[in-house]
Amino acid sequence: MANLTETNSFQSSLSLKHQNLQRKAQRFAEEVLMPYESQCEENDGLDQASLYVINQDVLNWELNAINHAKEDGGQGLTIFEQMLINEQLGKVTNAIWDTVFQPAYPLRLATEQQKKEYVIPTNQGLRRDAYAITEEQAGSDPSQCITRADRVDGGFRINGEKWFVTVGDAADYLLVHAHVDGDPSQATVFFVDKDTEGVKVKRTPLYTHHFAYEHPEFIFEDVLVDEMKILGNVGEGYDLTKDWFVEARLGIAARCVGAATRALESANDFAAERQQFGKSIRNFQAIEFKLADMTVAIMAAKSMLYRVCSDISESYDRKANHARAAALKLYCSEMAGNVCDQAVQILGGRGYMRENAVERLWRDVRVDRIWEGTSEIQRTIIGGQIKKRGLGIYVG
Ligand SMILES: Cc1cc2nc3c(=O)[nH]c(=O)nc-3n(C[C@H](O)[C@H](O)[C@H](O)COP(=O)(O)OP(=O)(O)OC[C@H]3O[C@@H](n4cnc5c(N)ncnc54)[C@H](O)[C@@H]3O)c2cc1C
Structure with a gap:
């Protein structure tokens, strides 16, 4: 290969x-x-x-x-x-x-x-966490969360529901984003052990990808937690969640470059081997140009990925890191969607067969434009940053 x-x-x-x-x-x-x-x-x-x-x-x-x-x-x-x-x-x-x-x-x-x-x-691999923010009415706008943690003697009583909790099946505890006393300015993250009374799985929907884990929905009914279960402080929920987003978005960007690279490698090999009309299909300009565009798209995304991750490794500027991670996630996830789609096209009917990695990659990367903030939300973040801080943060 x-x-x-x-x-x-x-x-x-x-x-x-x-x-x-x-x-x-x-x-x-x-x-x-x-x-x-x-x-x-x-x-x-x-x-x-x-x-x-x-x-x-x-x-x-x-x-x-x-x-x-x-x-x-x-x-x-x-x-x-x-x-x-x-x-x-x-x-x-x-x-x-x-x-x-x-x-x-x-x-x-x-x-x-x-x-x-x-x-x-x-x-050490003995326990597993899952991060639960999204709700039925709170997706791109988490301030709409209705999961609340009401103060009671010695702690809090949590009530609400969380959707799309990735690894929620394998996790033994959840990091639950809830509003203390129903106040969005008091957003707080709580450790909630899954075996605590009142924690229930509502349902486990099926998704486009065939993921190694599930993304169940959870219900919290009068779940009692003590003060020691707060991560950080009361009111820090959005800052913690933003930190999680930065790391998760960088991870998505890196994985998208990897996914696109494997798709390109498969398509390139196939184009060399597959003969139609008496020659390798890579000798048709229509296919060669696709390979060229896919290669350049990965090269651009990878250059950006390496540079931004190198910068972020040395920077403790929380806001700048958040701004750049949004750009990286947007670009790499959209690039991977396009490259995997072209790879399917180059493999023809075989590209649509689940037994071929290209087909699975194409399906798998679709969610990268949705989770940890949709492409539209990344553009909103980037637009807002340009307005506030100027273009320099991206192109300076
Ligand atoms: C497989 C999977 C796993 C997930 N894992 C987790 C997890 O572990 N934990 C967790 O908390 N969440 C998780 N999520 C939830 C995910 O983060 C949300 O789906 C995502 O943030 C979008 O929210 P939503 O689905 O409610 O869409 P909505 O917010 O309802 O958006 C619907 C559409 O409207 C657009 N839109 C919304 N607001 C704006 C705006 N201001 N400007 C322009 N367009 C806008 C969106 O971009 C989108 O196209 C997961 C989702 C999936 C699919």
Whole structure:
């Protein structure tokens, strides 16, 4: 296979440490995760035994909690290093990359007690978190959340509902975004153990992709939590959620570049092998131009990805990072949608067969223009930032 990580590639300008990290992630994706793709596609998920084996492999390969500090049981990688890994994981279909758990970024703000109870075991693969913000009436506009946490003696009583909770099936606790006493200015994130009385799964809808995990809907009925279950402080909910979005959006951008790269590699190989009208289809200009456009689109997205992640690795400017992550997520997710669509076209009827990775990638990347803020919302963020801070933050 014509592999894009050969010499003369961007990778050759990486430090040896970064090249090794990237190679390790590539091998993990190809040797450990890709063999599960068919099982996941056919069964719309992975069985418990497979998930257990992968979890052990993630730990053995030291790919657990790459986004958390070593002292908290993670790998303590920079944003740039995380990106190198996520790019390779994005090549795996059916979102099996999500088995390489990256606990929510805001967890690093946990108290010492919360770290012992939640964060360290999560980073060590013994517990699993899921982040629950979205509700029936609160999607792009989370201020419409009606999940509330009313103050009671010694803690809070949570009532409400959360939708689309990714990994909600495998998680044993949820990070629930709720408004204290129903006041949106008091938005707060709570640790809620799934086995707490009053926490129920409402339903588990089916989605376009055949994801390694589910995205259930949860109901919270008079769920009692004590003061120790607040992550950060009362009223910090939106800041924590924004931090989560930044990290999640960078992860999406990196995985989209990986997904598009695999789709291009498949299409390029197919175009070389497939003969019609007595010649390889790559010799038809219509196909060659598609390959050219796909290649340039990935090159542009990848250049942006590497540059922005390198900048963010060295910057603690929360607002600037939020602004740039929105641009990156928008560009890379739209690029991946287009590239995967063209790859399907190049494979013709075979591109529409689920047994081919291109078909699964095409389906998988569709959600990247929706979750963690739709493309329209990313454009709204970028437009707002230009108005407030000028163009320099993007093109300076
Ligand atoms: C598979 C999947 C997994 C998910 N996982 C999670 C999760 O783990 N945790 C979680 O909390 N959420 C999760 N989500 C929810 C996801 O973040 C929301 O679906 C997303 O933010 C959009 O919200 P919505 O679906 O309610 O769409 P809506 O907000 O209703 O938007 C509908 C349409 O209107 C557009 N629109 C809305 N407002 C504007 C505006 N101001 N300007 C222009 N256009 C606008 C949108 O772009 C969209 O096209 C997940 C979603 C999916 C599909």
